[in-house]
Amino acid sequence: xxxxxxxxxxxxxxxxxxxxxxxxxxxxxxxxxxxxxxxxxxxxxxxxxxxxxxxxxxxxxxxxxxxxxxxxxxxxxxxxxxxxxxxxxxxxxxxxxxxxxxxxxxxxxxxxxxxxxxxxxxxxxxxxxxxxxxxxxxxxxxxxxxxxxxxxxxxxxxxxxxxxxxxxxxxxxxxxxxxxxxxxxxxxxxxxxxxx
Amino acid sequence: xxxxxxxxxxxxxxxxxxxxxxxxxxxxxxxxxxxxxxxxxxxxxxxxxxxxxxxxxxxxxxxxxxxxxxxxxxxxxxxxxxxxxxxxxxxxxxxxxxxxxxxxxxxxxxxxxxxxxxxxxxxxxxxxxxxxxxxxxxxxxxxxxxxxxxxxxxxxxxxxxxxxxxxxxxxxxxxxxxxxxxxxxxxxxxxxxxxx
Numbered sequence: 001x002x003x004x005x006x007x008x009x010x011x012x013x014x015x016x017x018x019x020x021x022x023x024x025x026x027x028x029x030x031x032x033x034x035x036x037x038x039x040x041x042x043x044x045x046x047x048x049x050x051x052x053x054x055x056x057x058x059x060x061x062x063x064x065x066x067x068x069x070x071x072x073x074x075x076x077x078x079x080x081x082x083x084x085x086x087x088x089x090x091x092x093x094x095x096x097x098x099x100x101x102x103x104x105x106x107x108x109x110x111x112x113x114x115x116x117x118x119x120x121x122x123x124x125x126x127x128x129x130x131x132x133x134x135x136x137x138x139x140x141x142x143x144x145x146x147x148x149x150x151x152x153x154x155x156x157x158x159x160x161x162x163x164x165x166x167x168x169x170x171x172x173x174x175x176x177x178x179x180x181x182x183x184x185x186x187x188x189x190x191x192x193x194x195x196x
Numbered sequence: 197x198x199x200x201x202x203x204x205x206x207x208x209x210x211x212x213x214x215x216x217x218x219x220x221x222x223x224x225x226x227x228x229x230x231x232x233x234x235x236x237x238x239x240x241x242x243x244x245x246x247x248x249x250x251x252x253x254x255x256x257x258x259x260x261x262x263x264x265x266x267x268x269x270x271x272x273x274x275x276x277x278x279x280x281x282x283x284x285x286x287x288x289x290x291x292x293x294x295x296x297x298x299x300x301x302x303x304x305x306x307x308x309x310x311x312x313x314x315x316x317x318x319x320x321x322x323x324x325x326x327x328x329x330x331x332x333x334x335x336x337x338x339x340x341x342x343x344x345x346x347x348x349x350x351x352x353x354x355x356x357x358x359x360x361x362x363x364x365x366x367x368x369x370x371x372x373x374x375x376x377x378x379x380x381x382x383x384x385x386x387x388x389x390x391x392x
Binding site: 094 | 233237239271290311323327368374376379
């Protein structure tokens with residue numbers, strides 16, 4: 001049996017056959033990703049990621065991944081985890097990196113190393129409700145990539161443009177998204193008392 | 197010395213005095229949050245959160261928090277971590293929860309428990325570049341809250357609206373944000389070879 005072709009550690013045969021399969025059956029491209037959150041105390045809460053729907057079926061095979069979320073002391077927390085706006089940068093970092101690597105792999109571009117750094121500007125007057133003129137959201141996010149590959153600087157700039165173009169998280173942040181929030185009407189009670 | 201007043205585990209005295217201080221010195225409200233990312237192999241990469249700037253100074257006191265990011269096998273990965281679009285839901289969950297808790301605390305509303313669940317719809321044809329008519333980003337995110345508190349259902353709906361209004365991550369996703377991505381021109385090399 002021939003071994004699968006890997007570029008940048010990505011199984012390109014699997015990637016290309018997935019693309020061909022989805023062209024034939026677009027319903028296989030519909031994914032639903034999920035998370036749950038449970039408040040613990042003050043600015044401390046815990047999120048869990050486990051199941052998702054994709055490729056035509058529920059996937060319940062993964063072990064749960066648990067995330068501790070808190071604020072630093074200057075924001076009334078105890079550093080029991082990174083804070084929510086930092087998690088947003090983590091999401092962005094993972095997505096741009098994977099997008100760059102996978103799309104380079106699909107084009108046969110060998111990447112030796114990728115590192116990136118992220119900085120977002122937040123004016124706390126928005127969150128605190130001190131001024132209506134101050135945005136609540138990040139005012140700007142700046143990202144800097146280092147790419148080790150035997151290609152020109154111009155080509156590296158192209159790879160970055162490609163990473164942006166195909167990154168779901170980048171586009172979810174750069175563009176407006178429909179986010180609905182409401183009360184859970186399923187009637188089931190909370191799992192157990194949350195407050196310490 | 198009188199003990200600080202806590203509501204929902206939030207030090208309300210600290211919260212209110214922070215608000216008063218920032219009204220006098222708005223520059224203290226300027227925060228910069230950061231993350232770094234290093235590609236490891238294929239769809240597997242690692243993000244680190246540590247320092248931030250806020251309240252007029254650099255904070256370098258935190259220990260680094262490290263996040264493993266990967267895709268499930270159906271998306272060419274090995275489940276070595278949650279995937280980037282799941283991290284986005286984690287960020288959203290932490291921010292809406294903290295916003296609900298903190299703003300309830302500031303208003304003296306006692307919350308006994310909060311749980312929430314998140315589901316986002318992603319059509320993989322966007323990421324794969326199969327169809328230009330399919331958005332790359334989440335098409336919609338739905339969120340459901342359970343709140344245990346001695347208030348009416350209407351009041352709970354109000355708390356949810358309040359949580360949305362003041363949540364930096366909710367507003368960063370629901371609204372378009374300026375995200376710039378470019379090559380790192382600082383000239384320092386990558387920290388070490390990344391690919392396995």
